[in-house]
Amino acid sequence: MKTDIILCGVGGQGILSIATIIGKAAMNENLYIKQAEVHGMSQRGGDVQSNLRISSDPIASDLIPMGGADVIISMEPMEALRYLPYLKKDGWIITSSAPFINIQKYPDLQDIEKELSSIKNVTSIDIEKLAKDNGVPRSANVILLGAAQHALGIEYEIIEDAIRQVFGHKGDAIVEANIKALSLGKNAK
């Protein structure tokens, strides 16, 4: 198997914790992993992305070539569009529908929705609302992960186990909240 994933959003939205969970799951599956992250200046409210590649065979490049991404997981709808040239023809976009507006020239949300809907495989979810409504306000990013699981090539239960490992040291309540968030994402349409 081989899955190339672009994780994106705005600095501070927590894309790296999604990457940590997928990375842990991939480690448990004995897969090869490469994950290029963004540190430094752009983390201050700028656009951030991470290239995450998992494969049963060795991976050469840390970066995903254009047109190579199987899935874009985005914490923000405009940010999902930023990486379109990297998406495979039938690749998936899993995105939060809630805009993060910290710039003056943010485009019209309807234009963003229109462009997103022109792409074949898109799941757009108001993860913040879903998280709040279901009593897991701090796990919105894991909802997004749940919605993306089908496109990752890793079994649902393996991701669940990874969540237990990643959040284990923070106590049972936080583990359970994230397991619940994962399932909310899986069932969200």
Place this chain on the structure above:
Amino acid sequence: MEKQLLLGDEAIALGALHAGLSGVYAYPGTPSTEITEFIQANTLAKERGVHSRWCTNEKTAMEAALGMSFMGKRALVCMKHVGLNVCADPFVNSAMTGVNGGLVVLVADDPSMHSSQDEQDSRFYGKFAMIPTFEPSSQQEAYDMMEEAFDYSEKQCLPVLMRVTTRMAHSRAVVNVKDEPRKENEKNYNAVSSNWVLLPANARRRNDIVTAQQAQLEEDAAHSKYNSLSPALAEGKAKLGIIASGIAYNYVSECLPDSKFPILKISQYPLPKQLVRKLLEGCDKVLIAEEGQPFIEEQVRGVFESHNIGGRLTGELPRTGELTPDCVGRAINMATNSTLFTLQSSHEESKIVASRPPQLCQGCGHRDVYTALNEVLKEYDNPRVFGDIGCYTLGFLPPYKAIHSCVDMGASITMAKGAADAGQWPAVAIIGDSTFTHSGMTGLLDAVNENADITVIISDNLTTAMTGGQDSAGTNKFEAICRGLGVPEEHLHVVVPLPKNMEEITQTIRNEINYHGVSVIIPRRECIQTFRRHAKEKKAQS
């Protein structure tokens, strides 16, 4: 063997610890910061008491590491590429002294300037200083190379420069790590003073020795397991050969997974010319892919002028910026006049996506400083504000548009002084606390000695914020430092940058601009990011 998912920086740190490291010396700088942070948090390092506290700047770091090496122990110095400029003096001279305990200088270059002012390539420094240079192409190699770098440093009695780039430093991969870390070196007194005292007579002798040593270093590079030619040259000439160094090797492998073309991978320098010659003689054309400036390409062109060579200097690859699998793929297509690399976009670039530059955090004290400064400077004709390196450089962007220069660590104060010398008034310097102790103090002494007509704002957020909140060397010492340097008490002020204090802050700035001599204003409030982190830690403890 244990498998761990590690950032390149973390693999380097763990490799150094497992190689018997006794001390890491560093000043934070993207993309090198995580090396020292990893060692600070590591259990083995704590058990062994490995030195890992941040240094004031790269020069103090380099010199302290040299001192540890002098005593026979293994030391690591880490910095970003421009940090090597700061410690260039001890770095270059460390080849003249040689080393006792192994000394590795780790420099993380930042091509494409994700968080930097230039994209200088540190391999030139290695060549210039006659210091052997390693350049890992994977996280596993970074881990493995660390021990070899220390061994090689001790064998050759020279420091080793290890050069990585952003994509290596900040990319994770699974790394097999050793079960048994090597012991630390014992302290010894083997350092010979006639090598370490660089009086001209000693230095000349050492210079001859190190110069003569270069042939051996090149021979070692030719036989290094990290420099390899694969697949082997066949009978007759190949249409194309490729030289790929460091992380560029991965992009070549991505584009040509089962390459029929011979690829010479370079990860150890001096450039082994015998391997290059072999490749060139067996190929009609050679493409050179390297992350950074055309370091190999220029050398190869110099020696093998008549050959058909492609790379950054001929337009196959972009002249500047980071490589990507795409630009390497295009270069291979161009060089072979084919479409070997086929992956392409099937989705067009979105036309509505807006750029989202980084910005100062909501609630950041620098915001209040700029609000106050802009408010006051409206009252003057042609004020000039000399900025410096840190989060507050973002004050250049809207809505503040508050600074007119940002060059290198500490340049705010000295440039303001030079501008004042040229007749500029008001000349304001704005510098962060950590940048001030890094390279601002000496400039302030120059200004005090001439009572230059400048106003210095040390925007103190009690941390090194831009790189993620590392300890700042001067915390709680700034008033004392300024007094010690001779700033008069009546022109040294501390304010708290909050909207409610705006009147006091603006009045202080106005008064000090109107005073025609050196004054220092210290707006002091904790960085909002470290404040939140500390609050969280407190909550977790209680």
